[in-house]
Amino acid sequence: xxxxxxxxxxxxxxxxxxxxxxxxxxxxxxxxxxxxxxxxxxxxxxxxxxxxxxxxxxxxxxxxxxxxxxxxxxxxxxxxxxxxxxxxxxxxxxxxxxxxxxxxxxxxxxxxxxxxxxxxxxxxxxxxxxxxxxxxxxxxxxxxxxxxxxxxxxxxxxxxxxxxxxxxxxxxxxxxxxxxxxxxxxxxxxxxxxxxxxxxxxxxxxxxxxxxxxxxxxxxxxxxxxxxxxxxxxxxxxxxxxxxxxxxxxxxxxxxxxxxxxxxxxxxxxxxxxxxxxxxxxxxxxxxxxxxxxxxxxxxxxxxxxxxxxxxxxxxxxxxxxxxx
Numbered sequence: 001x002x003x004x005x006x007x008x009x010x011x012x013x014x015x016x017x018x019x020x021x022x023x024x025x026x027x028x029x030x031x032x033x034x035x036x037x038x039x040x041x042x043x044x045x046x047x048x049x050x051x052x053x054x055x056x057x058x059x060x061x062x063x064x065x066x067x068x069x070x071x072x073x074x075x076x077x078x079x080x081x082x083x084x085x086x087x088x089x090x091x092x093x094x095x096x097x098x099x100x101x102x103x104x105x106x107x108x109x110x111x112x113x114x115x116x117x118x119x120x121x122x123x124x125x126x127x128x129x130x131x132x133x134x135x136x137x138x139x140x141x142x143x144x145x146x147x148x149x150x151x152x153x154x155x156x157x158x159x160x161x162x163x164x165x166x167x168x169x170x171x172x173x174x175x176x177x178x179x180x181x182x183x184x185x186x187x188x189x190x191x192x193x194x195x196x197x198x199x200x201x202x203x204x205x206x207x208x209x210x211x212x213x214x215x216x217x218x219x220x221x222x223x224x225x226x227x228x229x230x231x232x233x234x235x236x237x238x239x240x241x242x243x244x245x246x247x248x249x250x251x252x253x254x255x256x257x258x259x260x261x262x263x264x265x266x267x268x269x270x271x272x273x274x275x276x277x278x279x280x281x282x283x284x285x286x287x288x289x290x291x292x293x294x295x296x297x298x299x300x301x302x303x304x305x306x307x308x309x310x311x312x313x314x315x316x317x318x319x320x321x322x323x324x325x
Contacts, residue, residue: 005313008175009198012121012141013100014070016040017310019188020144020177021302022151022202023074023102024288025049027212030059032302034066035210039303044072044102051083053092060096072100072123077108078153078238086111094118102144105153112139125179125200127155128164129171136172143168143176144200150180151203151229151241151290162194169195183292185312189320203290209301216280217287218299226294232286236261243287251286 009018021036021043028046036043045063050056056073063071073093075086086103090111093101101115104125108115115122116139124135125144132143145168147161148154161181169176178191179200191199205211207218220243230248231239235255242248251264268286300308 005192005310007192007197009142009177012175013042013198015042017306018192018198019306019309020179020198020200021205022179022200023104024202024206024211025076027206028074029212030062030066032210032212033063033071035208035302036205036306037063037067037069037071039306040069041306042070042072042100044074044100047073047075047089048083050089053084053088056089056092057096060093060098070099072102072121073098074102074104075108075111076104077106087114090114094120107134107138108140109138123177127153128157128159129167132168132172132176136174140174142198143172143174144179145176146200147178147180149241149291151288153238153240154180154231156237156239162190165191165194165196180290181292183290183295185309185316187292188309188313189316203292204296204305205302206287206289207296207299208305209299213287214280214282215299217282217285220282221287221289221293221296222298224289224293224296226291229289229291229293233261233264236264240288241290243282243289243293245285245287246283247286 005018007018017040019041021041023044023046025046025048033043033045045059047056075089077086100121100123102123102125108124121141123142124140126132126135127146132145135143145164146154147164148158149161165178175197177198177200178196182191182199182201183204188199206213207221224243228244229241230244231241232248232251233240254264
C-alpha cells in the first residue's frame with residue numbers, strides 16, 4: 001500500500017504526496033504535467049516554450065482537459081529564457097485559474113502583488129538561505145531550495161543538499177521543498193528528516209514513459225553514473241548542470257575562447273545541435289540532469305514511479321520506527 005505523508009506542502013498544493021516534479025523547460029507540456037497530477041504529485045507547466053499568451057492559455061486548457069487535479073505554471077525569470085514579459089505569463093495564468101505560480105531564476109518581487117491579489121499561491125525556487133529568506137519576506141507561500149547536486153542552475157556556491165536543507169528550514173517559517181540529489185525514497189525521508197516538508201524531484205522523472213524525450217536519451221540516462229554530469233556556462237555567471245557529452249565539452253571550449261552567449265545558444269538550438277533532441281542524438285543534446293542520474297535504472301510510467309517511491313518510503317519508516325523505537 002502506498003504510504004501517506006501529510007505536510008503543509010500537501011495541504012497548500014492540494015496533492016496526495018509531498019512530491020513536486022521539477023519543471024523541465026522543454027518537456028513540461030500538458031500530457032506530462034497531467035500524468036504527474038493524476039499520480040498524486042504536483043508539477044508546473046513550463047512557460048518558456050510559449051511565444052504568445054494565446055499559446056500558453058491553450059496549453060493550460062489542454063492540461064485541464066487531461067486532469068482535474070491541481071497544477072501550476074513556472075515562470076522562469078532568467079532574462080535570456082523568457083520570450084515574453086513575465087507579467088504577461090502571470091496574467092495569463094491568473095486569467096486561466098492556475099492556482100499556483102512557481103518563479104525561478106531571479107527575484108519575483110515585481111510579480112508578488114499581482115499574484116497575491118489574485119489569491120494565487122506563490123512558490124519560489126532558489127539556491128540558498130538568503131534567497132529563501134527574501135522569498136519569505138516578499139510573500140512566498142512556499143520555497144523550493146536546491147543543493148549543488150541538482151540539475152539545471154544550482155548556483156555558483158558549491159553547497160550540498162545535506163548542509164543546505166536544514167539551514168533553510170531553520171531560517172524560514174514557510175514550508176520548505178528540498179531539491180537536488182533526491183532520486184529515491186531514501187532521499188525523500190532524509191529531506192523530511194532535515195526539516196523539509198516536501199521534495200522536488202526532476203532527473204528521475206526524465207526517464208519515465210510520459211516524458212517527451214527520445215528513448216535514446218532515456219537509455220543514456222540509465223547508463224550514466226554520478227560522475228557523468230558537468231557544469232557549463234561558468235563564464236556567463238550562471239552555471240548549469242547537464243549530462244557530460246560532446247556538446248557540453250564543445251561549449252566549455254567555446255567559453256574558454258570567449259564565445260558570447262548568443263554564439264553558444266546558436267550551437268545548442270541550431271547548427272550541429274539542430275533537432276538533436278528530437279532524433280535522440282544524446283551526444284549532441286544538452287540534457288539538464290543532476291548527479292542523481294546514477295539512480296535511474298528503468299523507464300516506468302509516472303504513476304509507477306510515484307507509487308514505488310511512496311511504497312519504499314513506508315518500508316523505510318517502518319524500519320526506522322523499529323530501529324529507533
